[in-house]
Amino acid sequence: MLTGQNSDETESGPVDGPPALRLTGLRKEFGDNVAVRHVDLTVPRGSFFGLVGPNGAGKTTALSMAVGLLRPDGGRCEVFGADVWSDPVEAKTLLGVLPDGLSMPERLTGREVLTFIGQLRGIAPDELTGRVCELLEVMQLTEAERTLVVDYSTGMRKKIGLATALLHRPRLLVLDEPFEAVDPVSALALKTILQGFVASGGSVILSSHVMALVEQLCDTVAVMADGDVIAAGPLDDVRGDSTLEEAFGRLVGADTKPGEELSWLAS
Numbered sequence: 001m002l003t004g005q006n007s008d009e010t011e012s013g014p015v016d017g018p019p020a021l022r023l024t025g026l027r028k029e030f031g032d033n034v035a036v037r038h039v040d041l042t043v044p045r046g047s048f049f050g051l052v053g054p055n056g057a058g059k060t061t062a063l064s065m066a067v068g069l070l071r072p073d074g075g076r077c078e079v080f081g082a083d084v085w086s087d088p089v090e091a092k093t094l095l096g097v098l099p100d101g102l103s104m105p106e107r108l109t110g111r112e113v114l115t116f117i118g119q120l121r122g123i124a125p126d127e128l129t130g131r132v133c134e135l136l137e138v139m140q141l142t143e144a145e146r147t148l149v150v151d152y153s154t155g156m157r158k159k160i161g162l163a164t165a166l167l168h169r170p171r172l173l174v175l176d177e178p179f180e181a182v183d184p185v186s187a188l189a190l191k192t193i194l195q196g197f198v199a200s201g202g203s204v205i206l207s208s209h210v211m212a213l214v215e216q217l218c219d220t221v222a223v224m225a226d227g228d229v230i231a232a233g234p235l236d237d238v239r240g241d242s243t244l245e246e247a248f249g250r251l252v253g254a255d256t257k258p259g260e261e262l263s264w265l266a267s
């Protein structure tokens with residue numbers, strides 16, 4: 001099945017209750033540029049959902065609207081049935097978000113950031129201390145105990161951002177390129193955490209350019225191009241008999257063969 005709307009929940013998860021995320025007719029323009037044209041997308045409960053697409057396809061714009069960071073020009077975003085824009089408190093309690101270009105309190109250490117955000121989330125002090133320690137350990141940030149976030153590397157920023165997304169035990173994680181710049185050891189730990197999260201009933205949607213990673217982790221995928229969803233559904237349906245990378249190439253029309261481009265580079 002290759003459609004702009006992925007399969008209903010009976011194929012991928014429990015049928016009771018609304019889906020983890022439902023985007024309906026989502027649209028966003030920046031001047032003359034239509035970044036997101038008309039996106040309908042359903043992330044079933046308990047699914048591990050991969051959103052892929054070429055640079056500029058509209059993934060970050062769609063995810064930013066989905067979590068209440070960017071106001072849509074049209075359409076609806078619902079998290080477990082709660083409208084992100086008219087019922088933001090309910091929706092954001094259920095959401096853990098790793099946005100693109102996350103802003104952080106830069107003059108705090110990782111532990112201080114997590115403690116601060118945990119307090120804002122109303123997590124009880126004893127519980128919070130335990131969660132912060134575990135998250136720093138798992139993200140391999142304990143050695144940088146005294147380092148301020150302003151001095152973090154790109155990968156360290158990504159990891160502390162992920163820790164903040166997980167801290168309040170959300171039911172849906174929305175992660176924009178979570179593995180970008182993360183080293184292989186931390187990536188392994190992260191994959192294990194996310195797989196455990198889904199195994200225990202959580203739902204994840206992540207964007208990524210790494211097809212192998214999406215194939216390894218995700219059960220459901222959507223492909224965006226030029227602001228629209230051009231294919232969505234169970235991973236096996238979208239990729240068919242090929243790899244996801246090959247299916248992606250076909251779907252987005254990337255038909256360049258090796259050697260056809262920059263022939264002057266060949267000596």
Ligand SMILES: Nc1ncnc2c1ncn2[C@@H]1O[C@H](COP(=O)(O)OP(=O)(O)OP(=O)(O)O)[C@@H](O)[C@H]1O
Binds near residue numbers: 060062
């Ligand atoms: N704040 C903005 N102002 C103007 N144009 C924007 C803005 N944000 C995104 N765009 C444009 O919207 C389109 C979609 O961008 P978006 O970042 O959502 O794509 P993407 O699929 O996440 O790309 P990438 O894979 O490169 O991160 C692009 O043409 C981009 O230039």
